Amino acid sequence: MIFVSYSHADEKWRKRFEIIAKPLSRAEGMEFWSDRKLKAGTWKPQIERAMKAAVAAVFLVSDNFLASDFIMEEEVPFLLDAHRTRHLMIFWAYLEPCDIKRYPEIMKFQAMSGGKLEPMAKMNDWKWKTVMLKGCDMIDEFLKESESPVINPAIKGKPFPRISENLVLLAKPARRDVEVLVYAGNKWWRQSRIKVGATTTKIYLGNNETKKGTTFSVVAITSEEPLTLQTYSNLPNFRTKSEFTLIRG
Numbered sequence: 001m002i003f004v005s006y007s008h009a010d011e012k013w014r015k016r017f018e019i020i021a022k023p024l025s026r027a028e029g030m031e032f033w034s035d036r037k038l039k040a041g042t043w044k045p046q047i048e049r050a051m052k053a054a055v056a057a058v059f060l061v062s063d064n065f066l067a068s069d070f071i072m073e074e075e076v077p078f079l080l081d082a083h084r085t086r087h088l089m090i091f092w093a094y095l096e097p098c099d100i101k102r103y104p105e106i107m108k109f110q111a112m113s114g115g116k117l118e119p120m121a122k123m124n125d126w127k128w129k130t131v132m133l134k135g136c137d138m139i140d141e142f143l144k145e146s147e148s149p150v151i152n153p154a155i156k157g158k159p160f161p162r163i164s165e166n167l168v169l170l171a172k173p174a175r176r177d178v179e180v181l182v183y184a185g186n187k188w189w190r191q192s193r194i195k196v197g198a199t200t201t202k203i204y205l206g207n208n209e210t211k212k213g214t215t216f217s218v219v220a221i222t223s224e225e226p227l228t229l230q231t232y233s234n235l236p237n238f239r240t241k242s243e244f245t246l247i248r249g
Contacts, residue, residue, distance in 0.1 A: 002032045002139065003054035005075045007064035013095050013120070014060060020132040021139075027224060028143055028176075032058075051078050055175075056089040056142060058135070059106060062096035066103070080105055089142050091135055096121045112138065147176040148240040149220035152199070159212070159249025163204055169220065170199040176222045176239075181232070182246075183217040188232040194220075205248045214248040 006014045021032050051057075057079045065071055082088035090109045094100065097119050100107060111117060112135030120128040150171040160167070169180065178194040180201050192202040205216050221238035235241075 001050065001054045003051050003057040003079065004032055004060065005057060005065075005071060005079065006060035007062060007068050007071065009064035010060055010062050010095055013062075013093075016128075017058070017060065017093065017132055017135075020129060021136050024136045024140055028140070047075070048078070051075065051082065054079075054082070054088060055146060056091065056139060057082075058139075059090065059092035061092050061094055061098065061100060061106065063098040064096070066098050066100070076106070091138055091142075093132065093135060094119050110138065144222075144240050147174075147222050149174065149178050149194075149222065149242040151220065151242050151244050155246065156244065157247070159247045160203070160205055161249055162206060162208065162210065163202070165202055166200045167203050168199050169201050169203070170194060173197045173199055177226065179221050179223060179227050179236075181219050181221070181235070186233075188219075188235055190227055190230055190232070193226070203246070205246060210248050212249060215245045216248065217243070218246050219243050 004014065004017070018032060025032050059065065059076070079088060079090060083090055090106075091112060092106060092109060093112045094117055100117075113120075113131045114134065120131060123131070149169075152168050152171045155167070155169065170178065174194050174196050177196055178201075180191040180194065180203065181188040182191060182203065182205065183189075184206060189204070191204065194201050203218075206214060219235065220242045221236070222240045223236060223238050227236055
């Protein structure tokens with residue numbers, strides 16, 4: 001989840017960002033959450049739950065944003081603390097002229113507009129849309145980094161049988177479905193997919209004739225679409241990739 005912090009006075013900008021970010025949200029299965037998604041009932045706990053669940057946050061900064069007591073006393077401190085304690089990433093868009101220089105803790109993060117800090121309200125449609133698209137690319141690069149499979153170091157150099165059930169392949173739970181492929185017989189053979197939140201897979205290394213000590217190239221990848229074939233002549237397109245070898249015992 002990406003938490004979007006904005007002032008209700010800037011609703012038009014929230015809508016604009018939501019439209020620009022929709023392809024990214026759809027492609028990555030990543031929800032952009034704002035308080036427009038609040039359900040009937042007490043609203044503050046819902047916002048707190050969303051901030052706790054977020055992996056990143058987007059600040060839509062303006063004079064209205066900085067003037068909001070709730071944003072500056074509740075949301076911003078909570079999210080800045082989450083950055084310090086659990087590496088939540090923060091991105092921000094400079095919407096309207098405002099006294100942002102008084103908030104260096106926000107300015108230390110990269111603005112969507114890049115090096116030159118120019119308010120989007122001053123830009124024509126083509127330019128502010130380009131800036132928001134750049135922001136989406138920044139978010140996507142962060143998501144790629146956070147979803148990249150981290151291989152369990154305990155499996156390196158250790159021999160494995162022909163079939164390993166429930167092999168703990170990842171050092172931390174998958175943030176996105178991970179496809180595992182083993183190279184054998186001039187093909188990439190797809191293994192059991194590691195689902196979001198899991199770390200294990202079922203993996204095959206050769207056959208009954210394979211000699212002990214034989215090494216196999218293995219990759220763990222995330223991709224835009226789930227793989228459907230059992231074998232591939234070339235490595236399928238991927239978003240992120242981790243390469244390693246396994247030894248047949």
